[in-house]
Amino acid sequence: MTPRTRARLRPEFLATITATAAVVATMAVAAALLALGGHSPGEAFAALARGAFGTWDRFVSFTLVRATPLLLTGLAVAFAFRARVWNIGAEGQLHAGALAGVAVALVLPGAGAVLVLPVTLLAAAAAGALWASIPAAMKTGMGVGEVITTLLMNFVALFLAQFLVQGPLRESRGVFNQTDEIPAAAHLPALLPDTRLHLGFLFGVVIAVGLWLYLTRTPGGFRLRAAGASVKAAEVSGRFSVAPVIWLSFLVSGAIAGLAGWIQIAGVTHRMYEGLSPGWGYTAIAVALLARLHPLAVVVTAIVFGALSAGGGAMQREAGVPEVWVRGIEALVILAVLTADRIVQWTTHSRD
Amino acid sequence: MTDLAALSSFLVAAVGLAVPLALAALGETVSERSGVINIGLEGSVIWGALGGALGALTVGPHAGLATGALAGGLAALVFAGFAVRLGTDQIITGTAVTIGSLGFTGAVFQSRFGATGLALELQTVPAWEVPVLSRIPLLGPAFFDQAITAYLAYAMVPLLGWFLFRTRWGLALRAAGESPEAAHAAGVPVVRTRMLATVFGGLMAGLAGAHLSLVHTGTFAENMSAGKGFIAIAVVVLGRWRPWGVFAAALFFGGAEALQFTLQALDADLPYPLFLALPYVLSLAALAGWFGRSRAPEGLALPWPRWRRISTNPKK
Known part of the structure; x- marks a missing residue:
């Protein structure tokens, strides 16, 4: 091929353009579908925006609070995917972390109040990492692909959670399938006064910055990105072996997803119950993808998905559009981004 | 309840629950x-359930099975259009199809039947008792007094075994999955083969969904697929990608689910969520090689042709 380069745009810039174009295309398709369903697209979008951003409190107490578990699981997925580790087990790792955090919080005596939060956070991260270590061991030790193993582990975690909240961890009143309320010492403090936003959101932002620094500023991060770009090239180069990189990305990813589960409980629900997560671990794949696996961009895309979630209720109340439309719109966003990606690849890479 | 009666009702429930998984x-x-x-299989199942319900309302329950299968096939066609034709990532595309299907089926259902979703009552597909065979003690009523969907599932097992391992087309299909490069070199149209195979998978998943609404419950509810599409992927793993194995694995998963109801009926205070987790643990063990060699097709989840991926050509 001649040295003629077709794409002179910086990759980040190009990625931003395509992501924006994908969102615009999504809105157009969503508007057409809404009209087809007999709804007014304008009213629906306006109500959604009001519900998500209408007032400071809507934005902070709803959008940002809903964004927090998506931010953490999104970071978990983005980090693993960067190393081409297809961890679709964030949902299971989230449950493992939630269970560990609740169990420790309920067992720890109230005496060491100051220590309760750090200890529970550590327990949740460790449990998430432990849950991810089984697929990691199967991938590195036996060559079993992680897509299926992480998916299977999700179900095991879900049923384990069901078992624990129905049995050993069931509330002492014995009425509902949920745990007792965690002691106040284990509650995450509010981030902003008079809002429902808790410290967990800040944790998410700090982790995002940490991951970004690690990926771009350290040799380990370079190795991880190299392994992600091409496992074969990384191995053939002989400079490093890929297995430790795979282990690291599994463990870090699992730990962050584990934190997501416990932080949701410590910051919002204050107890564990069946159906804690409406599938954050799966939506996280969309959040990470829309952010092009860039940790800092995950903060933005998590807020976008948090806004969709927070605005969905308002859309139903004020415009009469069923809240389930939000899920459809999420899917359209993913498909639009994937398509935009392909178009960019076709126009910037030679075919043979 | 006598032990025998309990066992019999357990078997009936196990096979009934296994049928959609097997399909x-x-x-x-x-x-x-x-x-x-196809991680979007869950989407095909829920579209099958809704398509089945709408078909049953307008024409009749048997036609509903057909419209359900068709709806599932269409969802898989959307998935394949992106993941196979366009070459987008299979995992992410499948996730999108699942999320979107759960959303849009809910939207269609609510716009047709109101936000509260008045309990929909559908005419169900009746069970058809196979003469003679249904009188086999214990197994007869369980296997041979079921709706037509069950017999379709039974028939598919040897049929697919023959197709995959005894025909040229089956060989070509497996080649596309093991090594798309070699298959392409041998003249197999990899993209078309994968499109057709995926749509077939969607038709079957749609039939499974129609079974849920038209045989199992006689109604439609949002999210009624309840993870069946994901479970089916686990069933394939435990069945080691072979029709007979997959059918046996579906029975095992169905049995684990049925045990829950039997234990409740017997008032036994056993932790049934652990029974429900058991098949997944065993699937993991199977992948780890505890029951002999078991591996996924080599080319699974890899897009084709390769030039569609972001990769640098070593020749340049």
Whole structure:
């Protein structure tokens, strides 16, 4: 091929353009579908925006609070995917972390109040990492692909959670399938006064910055990105072996997803119950993808998905559009981004 | 309840619960053998359930089975259009199809039947008792007094076994899944093969969904697929990508689910969520090689042709 380069745009810039174009295309398709369903697209979008951003409190107490578990699981997925580790087990790792955090919080005596939060956070991260270590061991030790193993582990975690909240961890009143309320010492403090936003959101932002620094500023991060770009090239180069990189990305990813589960409980629900997560671990794949696996961009895309979630209720109340439309719109966003990606690849890479 | 009666009712429930899993998993076996893992299978199941319900309302329950299968096939066609034709990532595309299907089926259902979703009552597909065979003690009523969907599932097992391992087309399909490069070199149209295999998987998953609404419950509810599409993927793993194995694995998963109801009926205070987790643990063990060699098709989840991926050509 001649040295003629077709794409002179910086990759980040190009990625931003395509992501924006994908969102615009999504809105157009969503508007057409809404009209087809007999709804007014304008009213629906306006109500959604009001519900998500209408007032400071809507934005902070709803959008940002809903964004927090998506931010953490999104970071978990983005980090693993960067190393081409297809961890679709964030949902299971989230449950493992939630269970560990609740169990420790309920067992720890109230005496060491100051220590309760750090200890529970550590327990949740460790449990998430432990849950991810089984697929990691199967991938590195036996060559079993992680897509299926992480998916299977999700179900095991879900049923384990069901078992624990129905049995050993069931509330002492014995009425509902949920745990007792965690002691106040284990509650995450509010981030902003008079809002429902808790410290967990800040944790998410700090982790995002940490991951970004690690990926771009350290040799380990370079190795991880190299392994992600091409496992074969990384191995053939002989400079490093890929297995430790795979282990690291599994463990870090699992730990962050584990934190997501416990932080949701410590910051919002204050107890564990069946159906804690409406599938954050799966939506996280969309959040990470829309952010092009860039940790800092995950903060933005998590807020976008948090806004969709927070605005969905308002859309139903004020415009009469069923809240389930939000899920459809999420899917359209993913498909639009994937398509935009392909178009960019076709126009910037030679075919043979 | 006598032990025998309990066992008999357990078997009936186990087979009933296994049928949708077997249908969806047999279809997914074909698509995975061609190199496509369809995480969007859950979407095909829920569209099958809704398509089945709408078809049953307008024409009749048997036609509903057909419209359900068609709806599932269409959802898989959307998935394949992106993941196979366009070459987008199979995992992410499948996730999108699942999320979107759960959303849009809910939207269609609510716009047709109101936000509260008045309990929909559908005419169900009746069970058809096979003469003679249904009188086999214990197994007869369980296997041979079921709706037509069950017999379709039974028939598919040897049929797919023959197709995949005894025909040229089956060989070509498996080649596309093991090594798309070699298959392409041998003249197999990899993209078309994978498209067809995936759509077939969607038709079967749609039939599984129609079974849920038209045989199992006689109604439609949002999210009624309840993870059946994902479970089917686990069933394929435990069945080691072979029709007979997949059918046996579906029975095992169905049995674990049925045990829950039997234990409740017997008032036994056993932790049934652990029974429900058991098949997944065993699937993991199977992948780890505890029951002999078991591996996924080599080319599973890899897009084709390769030039569609972001990769640098070593020749340049």
